[in-house]
Amino acid sequence: SKALIHAARRFQTVREHLEPWDELTREAFKKAMQAVTASINEVEADHDNDAYYQAKGITVYHSKADFSGQRQITLGDGTILTGKRFIIATGSKPLIPKIEGLNDVAFLTNETIFKLTDRPASLLVIGGGPIGCELGQAMAMFGVQVTIISQDDRLLPRDEPEASAALRASLETYTNVRLIFNAKITSVESANGITVHYSVGDTTDQVATEQLLIATGRAANTNLSLETAAIDYTDRIIVTNDRLQTTNKYIYAIGDVMGGPNFTHVAGDQAIQATQNALLGRGRAKRPLDELSWATFTTPEIAHLGADEASLQKAKTEYTAHTIDFKTIDKAVADQEKGQIKVLADGKGLILGATIIGGPAAEMMGVLALAKHQGLKLTALGGVLQAYPTYAFGVKAFAGGLSLSQFERGPKRRVVNVLRKITLR
Incomplete structure (x- = not known):
């Protein structure tokens, strides 16, 4: 698409x-x-083909598969495969x-x-x-x-x-x-x-x-005779715990099939977690949803990170919404791009959620996602030396402006007003 x-x-x-x-x-x-x-x-020729996986020591079967035991599956031609651990990654189909x-x-x-x-x-x-x-x-x-x-x-x-x-x-x-x-x-x-x-x-x-x-929407591909392997599921998802295990502790599920969120990047992240848990015995929990980001590639492009205002209000979480219009970002002005950045932060300045509308929103959100993952305050981004003119510089200027706001009511407010005019570009 x-x-x-x-x-x-x-x-x-x-x-x-x-x-x-x-x-x-x-x-x-x-x-x-x-x-x-x-x-x-091109994708299939590069890394989505049998030869690619076989070169890495992975055996590929093209077949319908059904569980025929607690640690056993049977292929369409009758071939039986057994294993100590299984990962279900059958994805979803259009609902x-x-x-x-x-x-x-x-x-x-x-x-x-x-x-x-x-x-x-x-x-x-x-x-x-x-x-x-x-x-x-x-x-x-x-x-x-x-x-x-x-x-x-x-x-x-x-x-x-x-x-x-x-x-x-x-x-x-x-x-x-x-x-x-x-x-x-x-x-x-x-x-x-x-x-x-x-x-x-x-x-x-x-x-x-x-x-x-x-x-x-999408519906999970669960037609795998899951009940034979004592795996609980509904008409939409396979039930898993926070370590991506199904109700059969030897079998894990990732991606769309366990209810998502239905994004390729989420499935890839869960694949790493499930593999580590299954093969290395690590009890790594799946990534919390408050770190989730996604993008919708419309015009304008829209990117989202973490919580939205409605969920924070429902949870009675105190926050402040900081917003900047694209007209204060020189790169956006040069590109004739309209849009805005909105960041929701707690009382300590930590990022709770964000929305970017317009421009390369998805790429811009990567800066905020990294800051949130590392537990950085929003104002910390104001100290990053970004190339100019770029949209990333706009994020830096946005954060830098918030750093200055703490002095707005003090004796240095006139200096702050001058610095703000210089910084917010």
Whole structure:
């Protein structure tokens, strides 16, 4: 998906100057899909193939597998494999909602949309989360008429409200994007293309579309005869403890299959933890969620770290929200990027959470994530010598400005005001 988003962003920067742009977007879409395929092939050729793992002494089997004992699995051809420890990393699949008529239409998911070769005239997206927003906006950048229908009252409901509002404002500048909130999909029919019926409150309506994308979340791949190995699970996840062990102490589970959070970087981190626990006997607990960061690669790009304001308020945790607008960051001004940085800090100045909207938000968040992981105060970032002009320098200036704020009411406030004008760029 990131390869498609990259291509869409590049095309978006030039398409307004192209005539006739509709025909050119069709050709650009084809090339973008070819680029996606090329990216996948490159990854597979480099490090996602049998030879790569075999060279590291790893035996690879391509087969369905089921547990046939407490420490035993049976492959599809009858081969039985035993081991002292197992790690389940079967990931997840698109969660398909139960909607009348949905199974009678050829809908897309985030796994199949990249098989498109021709640009569709229209696309309806069910789901206003990261996948729906990323792919919906990317398709809109190629001139597709996009409708996003969400059951929530805003996009990206896991993110801060201002992040949702910024993305909504961006999407509403597109003449070919329609957003529908608080909606319940009632049925789907395939007559004359695809028609989606929905209701918002007491009002019913319908939308006709050429393609339908289901982006309503993920469900764990648990069809492994887990009960045979005494592993507890639900219809969504495998149950684990804080050391990633299942209810069978010899078997661990990581990533999407144990409830996530559903991110590649989380699964990779858990893989290291589970391997150390299983093979080295370490009792390393999984990383606390307050260190979790994620990014949504829309325009504007949105990154999140740790807690949000709602969760802190619910927990009655005292905090201060520090915010800076991108217009005070020279690099953002030069790039004509709009956005903001918001950091939530406790009374000691330690970072509890953060949200960045705009620019290379995901890359910028790495600075704050490192500071949080190391237990640094936010103001400590003001002492880092960052290159200028960069977005990282903007984070430094932001933190430096907070360091100066402690003197605002003292006898040195005039000097502080001068320094603030110099620092906050």
